[in-house]
Amino acid sequence: MSGFEARSRAALADPRKRANVPRFAEKAALNRVRGFEGVDLEALRAAGEAARARAIADLPRLLDALQAKLEAAGAVVHRAATGADAARYVTDVVLRHGRMVVKSKSMASEEIGLNDHLEAAGVEVVETDLGEFIVQTAGEAPEHIIIPAIHKTTGQVRDLFEPLAGRPIGDDPAELTRFARAHLRKRFLEAPVGITGVNFAVAETGTIVLVTNEGNGRMCSSLPKVHVAIMGMERVVADLADLAVLLPLLTRSGTGQKITSYVTMLNGPRRREEGDGPEEMHVVILDNGRARVRETPYRSVLHCIRCGACQNVCPVYRQVGGTAYGWVYGGPIGAVLTPLLHGDQELGHASSLCAACDDVCPVRIPLHELLLGLRRDRAADSAGALERLAFRLWSLAWSRPWLYRLTVRMAGTARGPLPLLRRWTRTRDLEVHR
Amino acid sequence: MVALFPTCLGEALNRAAVRDTSRLLAAAGVAAEQPSGATCCGQPAWNSGFVRDARRVARRTLRALADAEAVVVPGGSCAAMMRLHWRELFRGERDEELAEAVAARTFELSQYLVDERGWVPPEPARKAEVSYHDSCHMLRELRLHDQPRALLAAVCDVRELPRADRCCGFGGTFSVRYPDVSTAMADDKLASAATIAAATVASADPGCVMQIEGRASRTGAGVRVAHLATIVAEAL
Numbered sequence: 001m002s003g004f005e006a007r008s009r010a011a012l013a014d015p016r017k018r019a020n021v022p023r024f025a026e027k028a029a030l031n032r033v034r035g036f037e038g039v040d041l042e043a044l045r046a047a048g049e050a051a052r053a054r055a056i057a058d059l060p061r062l063l064d065a066l067q068a069k070l071e072a073a074g075a076v077v078h079r080a081a082t083g084a085d086a087a088r089y090v091t092d093v094v095l096r097h098g099r100m101v102v103k104s105k106s107m108a109s110e111e112i113g114l115n116d117h118l119e120a121a122g123v124e125v126v127e128t129d130l131g132e133f134i135v136q137t138a139g140e141a142p143e144h145i146i147i148p149a150i151h152k153t154t155g156q157v158r159d160l161f162e163p164l165a166g167r168p169i170g171d172d173p174a175e176l177t178r179f180a181r182a183h184l185r186k187r188f189l190e191a192p193v194g195i196t197g198v199n200f201a202v203a204e205t206g207t208i209v210l211v212t213n214e215g216n217g218r219m220c221s222s223l224p225k226v227h228v229a230i231m232g233m234e235r236v237v238a239d240l241a242d243l244a245v246l247l248p249l250l251t252r253s254g255t256g257q258k259i260t261s262y263v264t265m266l267n268g269p270r271r272r273e274e275g276d277g278p279e280e281m282h283v284v285i286l287d288n289g290r291a292r293v294r295e296t297p298y299r300s301v302l303h304c305i306r307c308g309a310c311q312n313v314c315p316v317y318r319q320v321g322g323t324a325y326g327w328v329y330g331g332p333i334g335a336v337l338t339p340l341l342h343g344d345q346e347l348g349h350a351s352s353l354c355a356a357c358d359d360v361c362p363v364r365i366p367l368h369e370l371l372l373g374l375r376r377d378r379a380a381d382s383a384g385a386l387e388r389l390a391f392r393l394w395s396l397a398w399s400r401p402w403l404y405r406l407t408v409r410m411a412g413t414a415r416g417p418l419p420l421l422r423r424w425t426r427t428r429d430l431e432v433h434r
Numbered sequence: 435m436v437a438l439f440p441t442c443l444g445e446a447l448n449r450a451a452v453r454d455t456s457r458l459l460a461a462a463g464v465a466a467e468q469p470s471g472a473t474c475c476g477q478p479a480w481n482s483g484f485v486r487d488a489r490r491v492a493r494r495t496l497r498a499l500a501d502a503e504a505v506v507v508p509g510g511s512c513a514a515m516m517r518l519h520w521r522e523l524f525r526g527e528r529d530e531e532l533a534e535a536v537a538a539r540t541f542e543l544s545q546y547l548v549d550e551r552g553w554v555p556p557e558p559a560r561k562a563e564v565s566y567h568d569s570c571h572m573l574r575e576l577r578l579h580d581q582p583r584a585l586l587a588a589v590c591d592v593r594e595l596p597r598a599d600r601c602c603g604f605g606g607t608f609s610v611r612y613p614d615v616s617t618a619m620a621d622d623k624l625a626s627a628a629t630i631a632a633a634t635v636a637s638a639d640p641g642c643v644m645q646i647e648g649r650a651s652r653t654g655a656g657v658r659v660a661h662l663a664t665i666v667a668e669a670l
Contacts, residue, residue, distance in 0.1 A: 008615050022622075315601040319618045350612070352605025352619070353481060354570035375483030383483070391479050395487035398442075399494045404473035411446035423610040427617040428648035433450035433664075 003326055004350045011320040017151040021143065022318040024150045029312040031256030032360065039252075048249045049364040051242035052303035055203075055234070059294060059302075062203035062236045063285060069206020073268025075281040079233075083112030083288045090114060090195065090228055091121050093282055097226050098192035102184075104210070104217040105129040106197025107145060107306060108230045108286050110328045111341075114195070126187045128216040130180055134160060143322040145308040145329065146254050151321055184216070194220030194278070198231035199306075200246060201283075204239035208283065210264040211250060213257075218264045227269070227278040233285050234294075234302040246305060249362040253307035289341040298370055301336050303363045310357035310367060316350060325350065332357035332367045339374050345382045348374030437502035438466040439495070439516075439540075441509040442474040443640035451640060451661035455508040455543055458663055461670055462553040466506060471498030477515040480523065481606050489523050496520065496529060496536055504550070505540040508663050510572025510639040511606075513542035518575055542572060543663060544581040544638055554588040558669045564590040565632040566662070567623065567646065568599045569639035582638045582662055589669035595635065596626045602637075604645035620649035627657050638662040 001009075011017055036044075055062060067077045080086035086108075094101055099122055103109065115125045115136075127136040131148035135141065137160045142148030149157070154171045161179055162169055169179050188194075196217050200209040208229050210217040221227045237243050251257045270277035294302060311317045311331030322330025325347060327338045335347045348371050357367040379388070397403040413432075424430060438459065440452040452468075459466045476492030479485070492515075499505050507513040517540050524533035547553045564586055572578050586592050603609065603619025610616075623646055627635050635657055637643050647659035 005612055005614070008612060012614055012618055018618075315603065315619050315622070316615055319615050319622075348483070349608065352570070352601045352603060352608045352616070354601035354605070355574040356570075356599070356601070359574060372481070372483070375481070376485060377483070379483035379485075387482075388484075391482065391484040391487040395479060395484075395490040398473045398491045401471050401473055401494065401498075404442075405445075408442055408446040420610050423613045424648070427613055427652060428620070428645070429651040431447070431644070431647045431651055433448045433661075 002346055003344065004324065004346055007324040007326060008320040008350075011324040014151075016153055016156065017143075017321055018319070020151050020153060021321045024147060025144075025312040025318050028147065028255065028308070032253055032309055032312065033256075035252035035256030035258070044245070044249060045362055045364050047245045048305075048362050049303065051237060051245050052305070052363045053300075054242065055237045056294060056299060056302045058238065059233065059236065062238060063233060065203040066201055066206055066236055067285070069203070070268060070283055073206055074271075075268045075283055077283045077285065079285050079287070081287050083286070086230065086284050086286050086288070087112045087114050087117040089284060090230065090282075091117055091123070093226065093228055094118060094123050094193045095121060100124045100126070100187070100191045101193045101195050102126050102128050102187050102191040102220050102224065103132070103195040104197065104212060104220045105132055105148070106195065106230050107142075107328060108197055108232050109195065110142065111232075111288065112286065114230070126184065126191065128184050128188070128220060129212070130177060130214055133180055133184065137161070137164065141323050141328070143330065144311055145306050145322075145333075147308065188219045188223050191224050193226040193228060194224040195228045195230065196220050198229050198235045198283075199250065200243055201231055201236045202240055202243050203236050206267055208266040209243065209247070210262070210266070211247070211260050212264070213255070213261045215262050218262050221264060221266055222277050225278060226280040226282070227266075228282045228284065229266070230284045230286060233287050233290050234304075250305050250307050253309040253360070253362040293340050296340075297373060298336070298340055300365050301333070301340065301370060303365055304333055304337075305363060307362055309360040309362065313356040313360050314351075315354060315356065316352060332371070336367060336370045336374065345374060345378040348372075348378055435502055436464050436466045437472070437499050437505045438468050439472055439475075439499065439505050439507045439512070440468055441507060441512045441640055443644060444508060447644055448640045448661060451508055451643070451663050454661065454663040454667035455506070457667045457670065458543070458547065458555070459506060461555065462547055462551050464551065469498040469502065475512045475515045475520075476523065477512060478606055480515065480519060485523065489527065492520060492523055493529060496524075496533055499536050500532055502536075502539065504546065505536065506543055506546045507540060508543045508638070508640070508661065510542050510569035510576065510578065511641060513540060513545070514571035514575040516540040542576060542578055542581075542638065544585050545576070545578050548581040548584050554584055555666055555670060556588070558589055561589065561591045562634070562669075563593055563632075564634045564636050564665055565593050565595040565627065565630065566598060567595055567602060567635050567637045567642055569637055569642045570601050572638060573599055585662065585666050586636060589666055593630055593632065595632060596629055600626075602642050602645050604641040606641065609645060616645070617649060620645050621653075624650055624653065624655045624657065628655070632657055634658045634660065634665065636660055636662045636665045
């Protein structure tokens with residue numbers, strides 16, 4: 001059994017995941033629809049696509065400009081070619097200042113396995129996004145790009161939090177959140193280093209933009225003495241005008257909000273005349289395969305702004321959640337990104353090619369065309385000899401009308417232990433209408 | 435000559451729907467023929483990434499349809515393959531111009547009847563109830579939403595299926611590559627039919643019919659699943 005098939009079967013066997021993922025994904029999908037009411041969505045998507053295409057086309061120059069602006073403002077910029085390089089750099093920075101970090105949501109940090117790396121070096125890592133905190137407490141990985149604990153019930157969250165609290169909390173989400181807030185507040189004040197992701201980085205002004213609803217991103221980037229921001233190199237946008245297009249596209253596509261509760265814009269560490277903010281700021285710009293992808297026909301996948309809208313509408317994601325895709329990113333974007341950045345060409349097949357993702361992508365990435373491209377790559381390199389042979393024999397037979405007719409007639413009466421047929425008939429009847 | 439391209443799934447599993455398609459075309463005043471040299475549109479290999487194998491099969495069908503003034507296809511995803519993807523499949527290859535020409539003359543059944551012929555069936559004395567499931571490629575590639583509903587609404591009371599646009603889980607080879615996920619998706623489709631107590635679900639794609647009907651039959655879901663051509667032809 002293939003990797004995705006085994007993982008998806010395990011996910012399907014988890015009744016709470018099966019109940020929660022589609023429920024919350026549907027809610028997010030409906031919020032998105034409401035979020036765009038009264039807006040010329042197609043015009044906005046076209047503008048979003050153009051802004052992202054501009055950024056990726058001009059990526060090397062924009063990254064240089066971003067770096068120059070950030071350095072002029074006193075930040076330290078590190079270009080990391082690989083995940084291991086990035087994790088090592090961040091760990092070194094942290095160890096210079098202490099043994100504890102507070103972290104806000106960052107898929108790039110998930111991608112490089114940063115928490116494991118820090119913990120192996122003896123650093124305590126505290127996730128401060130509520131969803132990430134739940135997932136971390138459970139010892140799991142995020143199931144969704146922006147809703148990490150999409151698969152958890154409040155009852156499960158209670159069972160995770162009560163041992164931490166050492167007292168009963170109950171099922172009330174407000175109470176559970178109040179506990180997390182109090183629990184995390186102490187950590188914010190203690191931690192010498194805060195780590196955040198980056199939603200956008202504006203080259204023109206050297207601005208790091210964080211989009212959150214809980215304020216934890218702002219706490220992580222302002223309370224500790226040191227702030228480390230980790231960004232995939234494709235997070236860059238040219239200027240504030242492009243940011244103005246993309247920011248509401250992100251929030252409306254992700255949660256249906258016109259704008260999130262907190263939008264934090266950072267231009268370097270604390271200045272001499274300022275009363276607060278970190279003394280040191282590091283920005284890690286992560287390649288990890290992206291520059292290579294930029295030179296392939298899959299370049300447009302770098303346009304992604306990580307809103308999660310494709311996950312919410314994906315009928316496959318809704319059945320199996322995100323971790324079934326085997327790496328950090330789930331759903332259609334994961335099925336495209338994972339083979340390109342991490343390997344596992346099979347994931348191109350983890351889709352029914354229904355194209356629902358294409359219709360919601362705020363920057364119009366042709367996800368299902370990219371999936372088809374991955375299938376072509378796989379057919380050319382890693383597909384099994386048996387599959388190749390099967391398609392060859394099929395095409396030789398079905399390019400001959402008499403053989404075609406013979407086989408379709410047989411198909412209507414096919415019974416018995418044909419392996420492929422069994423994969424159909426195990427769960428479904430084969431109805432024939434003569 | 436107007437060609438009826440029956441599709442491989444139609445010929446293998448749903449010849450009734452192919453016959454019903456002929457009846458609808460006849461009722462609309464179109465005498466359609468099934469060209470004997472046509473086989474399959476090549477979609478199974480195309481969607482699996484085996485482009486040369488797809489082209490080998492599609493070329494046979496393409497040439498068999500060369501003389502047709504119009505090609506009518508009772509299958510949304512096959513129609514999408516022929517109208518949209520044949521152009522890519524034959525780009526820079528032999529038969530490129532032929533592929534362009536045939537693609538432009540190929541129509542999904544409801545698209546042909548409603549848009550090209552301006553035909554909807556006469557209203558029957560009594561209308562049964564039906565719900566319509568959108569096939570993915572027909573809806574999101576060919577953008578055919580109203581046409582199948584117009585045919586059905588002429589002869590039935592159409593009750594919208596909640597989330598009619600959501601994939602039923604067939605996906606061609608996807609259905610046997612990941613049968614458990616595919617089946618769970620079919621279950622969601624049947625669950626949404628159950629929320630409106632749908633008696634009949636119609637689809638314009640033999641693949642969706644195969645999937646939803648096969649699962650309904652296995653689980654005893656008590657809903658009839660049929661090709662759109664069959665539902666409409668019954669009311670003629």
